Structures are given as structure tokens and as C-alpha cells.
Amino acid sequence: MYTQALNVKDEPAAAGDPVLEARFQAHVDAELKIEPNDWMPEGYRKTLTRQISQHAHSEIVGMLPEGNWITRAPTLRRKAALLAKVQDEGGHGLYLYSAAETLGTSREQMFEQLLSGKAKYSSIFNYPTLTWADIGAIGWLVDGAAIMNQIPLCRCSYGPYARAMIRICKEESFHQRQGYEIMMTLARGTPEQKAMAQDALNRWWWPSVMMFGPSDSDSQHSDQTMRWKIKRFSNDDLRQKFIDATVPQGHFIGLEFPDKDLKFNEETKHWDFGEIDWTEFKRVIAGDGPCNKQRMKQRRAAHDNGRWVREAALAYAEKRRNREAAAKIAAE
Amino acid sequence: MHETPLFSYALRLADNALILGHRMSEWIGHSPVLEEDLALGNMGLDLIGQARAFYAYAGEIEGKGRDEDKLAYLRDAKDWRNVLLVEQPNGDFAATMIRQLLFAAYAHPLYAALTKSKDASLAAIAAKAEKEMAYHVRHSGEWVIRLGDGTEESHERAQAALDELYAYSTELFESDDVERALIDAGIAADPAALRPEWERTVNHIFSEATLKTPPQSFAQTGGRTGRHSEHLGYILADMQFLQRTYPGAAW
Numbered sequence: 404m405y406t407q408a409l410n411v412k413d414e415p416a417a418a419g420d421p422v423l424e425a426r427f428q429a430h431v432d433a434e435l436k437i438e439p440n441d442w443m444p445e446g447y448r449k450t451l452t453r454q455i456s457q458h459a460h461s462e463i464v465g466m467l468p469e470g471n472w473i474t475r476a477p478t479l480r481r482k483a484a485l486l487a488k489v490q491d492e493g494g495h496g497l498y499l500y501s502a503a504e505t506l507g508t509s510r511e512q513m514f515e516q517l518l519s520g521k522a523k524y525s526s527i528f529n530y531p532t533l534t535w536a537d538i539g540a541i542g543w544l545v546d547g548a549a550i551m552n553q554i555p556l557c558r559c560s561y562g563p564y565a566r567a568m569i570r571i572c573k574e575e576s577f578h579q580r581q582g583y584e585i586m587m588t589l590a591r592g593t594p595e596q597k598a599m600a601q602d603a604l605n606r607w608w609w610p611s612v613m614m615f616g617p618s619d620s621d622s623q624h625s626d627q628t629m630r631w632k633i634k635r636f637s638n639d640d641l642r643q644k645f646i647d648a649t650v651p652q653g654h655f656i657g658l659e660f661p662d663k664d665l666k667f668n669e670e671t672k673h674w675d676f677g678e679i680d681w682t683e684f685k686r687v688i689a690g691d692g693p694c695n696k697q698r699m700k701q702r703r704a705a706h707d708n709g710r711w712v713r714e715a716a717l718a719y720a721e722k723r724r725n726r727e728a729a730a731k732i733a734a735e
Numbered sequence: 736m737h738e739t740p741l742f743s744y745a746l747r748l749a750d751n752a753l754i755l756g757h758r759m760s761e762w763i764g765h766s767p768v769l770e771e772d773l774a775l776g777n778m779g780l781d782l783i784g785q786a787r788a789f790y791a792y793a794g795e796i797e798g799k800g801r802d803e804d805k806l807a808y809l810r811d812a813k814d815w816r817n818v819l820l821v822e823q824p825n826g827d828f829a830a831t832m833i834r835q836l837l838f839a840a841y842a843h844p845l846y847a848a849l850t851k852s853k854d855a856s857l858a859a860i861a862a863k864a865e866k867e868m869a870y871h872v873r874h875s876g877e878w879v880i881r882l883g884d885g886t887e888e889s890h891e892r893a894q895a896a897l898d899e900l901y902a903y904s905t906e907l908f909e910s911d912d913v914e915r916a917l918i919d920a921g922i923a924a925d926p927a928a929l930r931p932e933w934e935r936t937v938n939h940i941f942s943e944a945t946l947k948t949p950p951q952s953f954a955q956t957g958g959r960t961g962r963h964s965e966h967l968g969y970i971l972a973d974m975q976f977l978q979r980t981y982p983g984a985a986w
């Protein structure tokens with residue numbers, strides 16, 4: 404999903420070739436795409452590699468909290484839909500790793516960075532999925548927030564990333580509708596089901612609002628990434644857009660948002676909202692969210708337990724190559 | 736409980752597919768390589784889709800208003816008709832792929848035969864399922880070959896998985912009175928007739944994989960009549976928990 408974790412300083416603009424740089428910027432300014440073999444500033448390459456790989460990591464870590472509920476989904480239709488959704492997220496991870504690989508870093512290297520803790524992923528996935536309603540809330544809110552972030556990325560200056568995003572956004576909006584439909588079913592169900600939906604909204608609302616990252620006044624990277632046309636809107640603009648779109652949806656199904664300051668501002672035509680608890684945000688990013696350790700432990704376990712399988716596949720491929728080569732020699 | 740042979744038969748097909756699909760779904764997010772998360776997910780989705788079609792049909796035959804969810808979520812273990820093979824735990828990746836191959840190499844010719852069933856509904860479901868199971872044979876077969884003929888470790892793991900799971904394959908080819916009548920009527924496929932093709936398929940793959948086909952040992956059976964291994968109860972505990980905790984709720 405999500406570009407939220409990109410809250411680190413921009414790469415310093417290395418003293419590059421001014422002629423090439425001017426040509427690059429003119430290309431970007433003209434809304435033309437940069438392709439893998441085009442010249443690009445080192446900082447652009449590094450910023451994109453970091454952003455795309457973090458996005459890819461988020462997709463695959465994000466498979467864990469939802470994957471939790473596949474075996475417990477309450478109907479066969481929901482089970483199939485959730486399995487397909489989690490599988491889609493894996494597919495998103497795959498396209499994004501491929502897009503990042505065009506910038507010169509291998510998937511294996513990116514995996515190592517994730518598992519060593521060097522690379523970040525969206526910290527929304529460090530929250531636990533405690534009830535079935537969390538599956539609705541994640542689709543509705545987390546995929547919903549992801550779409551707000553990602554639609555502008557469909558116009559990102561880097562061609563492979565922009566193209567991956569177009570494909571991904573279609574699926575994310577399907578996930579968002581599916582999640583909302585789960586919430587609606589619960590909100591209109593038994594009193595226990597409605598309470599389950601409300602509890603999920605209470606727990607997921609603020610973390611979802613935080614997915615857009617720090618307020619613009621505290622953000623360290625916006626200017627350069629805007630000039631490079633990687634980013635198009637500020638964190639605060641995207642957050643406001645998300646809140647404006649989501650609040651009426653929640654009210655429509657009779658749910659309350661856990662924010663006593665939330666109210667429609669007739670002048671601005673936007674929803675005003677309360678103070679975001681940035682200490683919690685920083686704490687979760689720093690590693691002390693409820694599930695950071697479990698998520699990384701599971702990712703590492705999958706990687707470690709699968710090593711012998713990957714080794715076997717390589718060994719077999721090599722044996723086969725050797726046999727084919729030997730057969731060819733024998734035939735000559 | 737009196738039930739018609741056709742209902743029992745549809746339920747057996749559905750239960751096999753759902754339990755194996757459930758097992759496949761347990762891998763998602765934990766598999767050895769991202770491509771396999773997608774492949775195992777695809778196979779799980781195929782199987783769950785097949786199960787839903789067979790349950791819907793079983794419910795129709797029964798005519799008591801039980802839909803796919805009532806059949807899947809509100810039966811206790813003794814009323815489940817799946818073979819024991821499909822409820823065996825995932826184990827390591829080798830065990831999952833061996834189990835998938837043993838089952839798919841049986842299900843593929845089964846569905847091929849059912850496309851000619853005199854029961855048009857079974858034939859229609861089988862036509863789609865046959866194509867899906869052909870892919871499962873191919874995918875699991877390729878992995879069994881890679882693992883068997885890969886490294887020393889992968890070979891050992893694949894052989895150990897095969898030695899453990901092979902005893903569950905005999906059950907696939909058993910039939911009872913429920914099926915006899917349907918076989919004679921041209922509705923069900925005769926499981927015994929599927930065995931030669933199954934043997935050709937798996938033995939060819941095992942030999943490419945440098946794996947030894949285990950000797951035919953004591954056959955573990957009983958699933959079709961509701962005698963299961965200990966594993967099924969845990970699957971149902973997970974799967975049915977919401978339906979059991981909130982009776983009658985719509986989801």
C-alpha cells in the first residue's frame with residue numbers, strides 16, 4: 404500500500420551533471436515518463452527505490468493481519484473473497500518489487516533490508532486483527548487510505564511505478580468496496596455484530612488517519628519529491644480528502660467516529676478533526692506497536708523455513724541445464 | 736439420518752474440496768517464495784469454488800433449505816465425508832506438494848469421468864473443475880520433481896512426506912454401496928477405474944523426482960463414513976467458530 408513510512412530525509416542532491424539534470428527536469432516538467440534506461444539523478448533513483456520497496460514490503464507484511472482470518476471467515480463467500488484479497492496484495496508486492504528492480508536493486512536485497520529492519524513498511528500493519536469486523540475495517544479504511552495515496556502515484560514520473568500503480572489501484576478500490584460492504588452487513592446485523600463493527604472502527608480510525616504521514620509542517624521530503632513529480636499532493640491534503648470521503652460513509656451505516664472534534668465545517672466544506680497523537684505514530688514506527696515483533700518474526704520464519712525450497716529449485720534448475728548441455732554435446 | 740446417495744456423493748466431493756482448500760489457504764503469507772503465495776492461493780480458490788458448487792447442488796438435492804454455509808459451518812466432524820488425505824496438516828512445503836499431487840492426480844481423472852455423468856449438474860461442475868485440477872497436477876508435480884531431484888535436504892524431505900502420506904491414497908479409490916448404485920446408473924465415476932491413470936501419473940513424477948514409491952502398507956481410511964483423524968476437529972473449530980458463537984447471524 405502505502406507511502407507513509409517515507410519520512411526520512413531526501414537524498415542530498417549529489418553534484419551531478421548540470422546539463423543532464425536540466426534535461427531530466429525538463430522531461431519531468433513536460434509530464435513525460437522516465438524509463439529504466441534513461442539517465443536519472445542518483446537521488447531520484449534512491450528515493451524511488453526506497454519508496455517502491457517500502458510499498459512492496461507493506462503489501463506483503465499486510466498479508467499477515469488479514470491472512471489471520473482466512474481460516475475463520477464466517478461464510479464460504481467471505482472466505483473466498485478474503486483469500487482472493489490477500490492474494491491480490493501478494494500480487495501487488497510482486498509488481499512493485501519488479502518495478503523497484505528496474506532501478507537496480509534485486510528482490511533478494513530488498514528482502515534482506517526488510518528482514519534486517521533497515522527498510523520500513525507501513526506501520527498500520529503493526530496493529531492486530533482481533534475480530535472479523537477488523538477485516539471489514541481494513542478494507543474500508545486501510546485500502547481506502549491507500550487509494551487516496553496511490554491514485555496520484557498513477558501519474559508518477561517513473562514509468563514502471565506509475566504503470567504498476569494503475570493496475571494496483573483498480574484492485575484496491577475493489578478491496579475498499581468489499582471492506583465497506585462487510586462493515587455495512589455487520590452494522591445492520593445483530594447488536595453484537597454492530598458492536599463488533601463499532602469496536603473495529605474505534606481501533607482502526609486513528610491509525611488509518613496516520614497512514615498519510617506527518618503533517619506537512621513536519622515533513623522533510625515534500626519539496627524535492629514534488630519537483631520530481633513522485634509526489635503530487637501534501638500529506639495533509641490527502642488526509643483531508645480521505646476523511647471527507649470516509650466520514651459520510653461511516654455515518655451512513657450508523658457508526659460513530661472516535662473523535663469528539665469531528666464536525667463538518669460549513670465554511671471550508673471539509674470535516675474538521677481532532678488532534679492526531681503523533682507520539683503513538685512515532686512509537687509504532689520505531690518498533691513498539693502491538694505487533695511489530697510478531698509481523699517481522701513471521702516474515703523471517705517464512706523466509707527461513709523456505710530457504711531449503713528455494714535452494715532446491717536452484718539446484719534442480721542447474722542440474723537440468725547441465726543435463727541438457729551434456730545431451731547436446733553427446734548429440735554432436 | 737436418511738439421505739439419498741446423490742446427496743451423499745455431492746457432499747463427499749464438496750467436503751474433499753473444501754478441506755483441502757482450507758489447508759491451502761493456511762499457507763498464504765507464509766510460503767517459501769512470493770510466487771507460491773499466489774499459486775497456493777489460486778489452488779485454494781479453485782478448491783473452495785468447487786466446494787461451493789457441490790454444496791449448492793447437495794443442498795438442492797436434499798431440499799431442506801440447507802445452503803452452502805449451513806452444510807459447511809454447521810456439521811460436526813462425524814458428518815464430514817472427506818477422505819483423510821485432505822485433512823492431513825500442511826507439514827513442510829514438500830508434504831503440502833506431495834499431498835496436492837496425490838489428490839489432484841486422482842481428482843483430475845475423476846472430474847474428467849464426471850463430465851460424462853448422466854447427472855447434468857455434476858457434469859457441469861466437473862467440466863470446470865477438471866481444467867483446474869489439471870493445473871494442480873502440473874504445479875504440484877513440478878515441485879515434487881524439483882524437490883525430489885533438488886538438494887539432499889529437499890530429497891529427504893520429499894521422500895519422508897511421500898512415505899508418510901502414501902498410506903492415505905488407497906482411500907481415494909474405495910467405493911461403497913452409496914456409490915455403487917450411482918456408478919451403475921452412470922451418474923458417479925467408478926473410483927477403482929481411476930487408479931491406473933493415477934498410478935501412471937504419480938509414478939512417472941516420482942521416478943523423475945528420484946523418489947521411491949513406498950510399498951503399499953496398511954491403508955488409512957474411514958473419512959467417507961465420518962471416521963476422521965484428529966486433525967479435522969481443529970479445522971472445524973477454526974472454520975466454524977463465528978457461526979457457532981453467533982447462531983443465526985448473517986455475515
Ligand SMILES: [Fe+2]
Nearest residue numbers: 404405495549
Ligand atoms: Fe497498497
Ligand SMILES: [Fe+2]
Nearest residue numbers: 404462492495
Ligand atoms: Fe495492495
Ligand SMILES: [Fe+2]
Nearest residue numbers: 492546575578
Ligand atoms: Fe488492498
